[in-house]
Amino acid sequence: MSEQLFSAPGEQIIIIGAGMAGGWAAVTLRQSGFAGRILLLGDEAERPYDRPPLSKTVLTLAEEPAPAYFHAVERYGELNIDFQGGARVEAIDRTAGRVRLASGKSEPYDKLLLATGARPRALPIPGGQHALLLRTWDDARRIRAALAGAKQVICIGAGVIGLEVASSAHQRGAGVTVLEAAPSAMGRALSAEGASYMEGLHRAAGIILRFNQGVMGIERHAGGYRVNLADGTSLEGDLVLAGIGVVRNTELATEAGLTVENGIVVNDRAQTSDPAIFAAGDVTAFPHPLFGRVLRLETWRHAQNHAIAAAKAMCGDATPYDDMPWFWTDQLGVNLQVAGLPADATLTILRSGKDFAAVHLDADGVVIGVTAANNPREIRAGMGLMKARVKADQEKLADPAVGLQTLISR
Numbered sequence: 001m002s003e004q005l006f007s008a009p010g011e012q013i014i015i016i017g018a019g020m021a022g023g024w025a026a027v028t029l030r031q032s033g034f035a036g037r038i039l040l041l042g043d044e045a046e047r048p049y050d051r052p053p054l055s056k057t058v059l060t061l062a063e064e065p066a067p068a069y070f071h072a073v074e075r076y077g078e079l080n081i082d083f084q085g086g087a088r089v090e091a092i093d094r095t096a097g098r099v100r101l102a103s104g105k106s107e108p109y110d111k112l113l114l115a116t117g118a119r120p121r122a123l124p125i126p127g128g129q130h131a132l133l134l135r136t137w138d139d140a141r142r143i144r145a146a147l148a149g150a151k152q153v154i155c156i157g158a159g160v161i162g163l164e165v166a167s168s169a170h171q172r173g174a175g176v177t178v179l180e181a182a183p184s185a186m187g188r189a190l191s192a193e194g195a196s197y198m199e200g201l202h203r204a205a206g207i208i209l210r211f212n213q214g215v216m217g218i219e220r221h222a223g224g225y226r227v228n229l230a231d232g233t234s235l236e237g238d239l240v241l242a243g244i245g246v247v248r249n250t251e252l253a254t255e256a257g258l259t260v261e262n263g264i265v266v267n268d269r270a271q272t273s274d275p276a277i278f279a280a281g282d283v284t285a286f287p288h289p290l291f292g293r294v295l296r297l298e299t300w301r302h303a304q305n306h307a308i309a310a311a312k313a314m315c316g317d318a319t320p321y322d323d324m325p326w327f328w329t330d331q332l333g334v335n336l337q338v339a340g341l342p343a344d345a346t347l348t349i350l351r352s353g354k355d356f357a358a359v360h361l362d363a364d365g366v367v368i369g370v371t372a373a374n375n376p377r378e379i380r381a382g383m384g385l386m387k388a389r390v391k392a393d394q395e396k397l398a399d400p401a402v403g404l405q406t407l408i409s410r
């Protein structure tokens, strides 16, 4: 238990959204000394579970695994957290301090946390509804079942989700084609060099990648699906998946009159434009002190750490949130980790070791990102360089024999 910061037995905190952020916030509220009622409302049936396995082991393991829950069900009992699944919140009445559920029930709150996450963007083309989307446990089970008999899989979108599903489908023995409108893979998350490394991995495995590729429509027929392309040709597949980004679930916040700018706008303590309402995780747009701008992250580490910071802030902790952006992806047997913001870099320096590793610099030569395949040590050291705002010697950065950690204090 951490220091008791806040205690109010008669009060109620409601968390809307029982995903990663909602789950961690509930537990942290109690651990931070909140003594009132904690009501965790989620529209999915499951209690909070981990999403990363959904595009990886849930699709590839011979036996279907169970959801990877963050906390045993008994933990909610021990911590006196009232989790309600299948409970969709339809509106927030800020004047009355109440939320209204789809069931018709209404619940009062003293403080509210919005952890409503994001949903996959649907394909806005004729027949777009035939493309499967991946966000939830139910989505993953549907894709897993479809993969069982699939010989040809078409992934629309070469972002993390599209490429992870491509990798999993390949592992299951299917032929895979990835169609991407942009000129490269994972463009928002990687530098050009990182993208080209990942593209090389997929091509070496026999996965077909087609960039600058417009998709006009999807037709269903007795034998599967036909994907019509902008160049007049078409592709046949048994399974079509779309991974073309997400839409943040901001509607409740917008309708309640909170400030929303492609994400619920929060300050460095996860507080929205209403001091009684906080927001955390994928749904937010938050200021990052190190990078000096507003970020919108859709990553596991951010969802967890932002939620923990928000819960502590709701209990009175004034520490600003400054966690380093970091994500990983597992594709074709490679674990790629990315820290910082490589896509913002002016210069990328490759460290020519066994596997791909790169350090990314801004216009002033300050380290603002690190990307490394199968090398978490480089990432940890790179985070140290970023926090220290190091302008390291570029020759040393390029030399894999020079450990990045040795450059921190120079």
Ligand SMILES: Cc1cc2nc3c(=O)[nH]c(=O)nc-3n(C[C@H](O)[C@H](O)[C@H](O)COP(=O)(O)OP(=O)(O)OC[C@H]3O[C@@H](n4cnc5c(N)ncnc54)[C@H](O)[C@@H]3O)c2cc1C
Binding pocket: 016, 017, 018, 019, 020, 021, 022, 041, 042, 043, 044, 050, 051, 052, 053, 054, 055, 087, 088, 089, 090, 115, 116, 117, 118, 119, 134, 135, 136, 161, 249, 252, 280, 281, 282, 283, 297, 298, 299, 300, 301, 303, 326, 327, 328, 329, 330
């Ligand atoms: C398939 C997949 C693989 C991933 N792999 C990786 C990875 O390898 N590495 C990595 O760093 N990140 C990965 N991520 C990202 C990471 O899982 C997310 O960033 C994280 O789950 C976000 O958590 P969240 O709680 O903010 O949002 P969510 O997980 O989206 O949770 C929000 C919850 O709120 C619910 N909700 C929304 N509106 C309402 C409402 N009105 N009433 C009640 N409930 C509501 C939603 O249904 C959902 O259950 C992956 C994500 C997915 C989908």
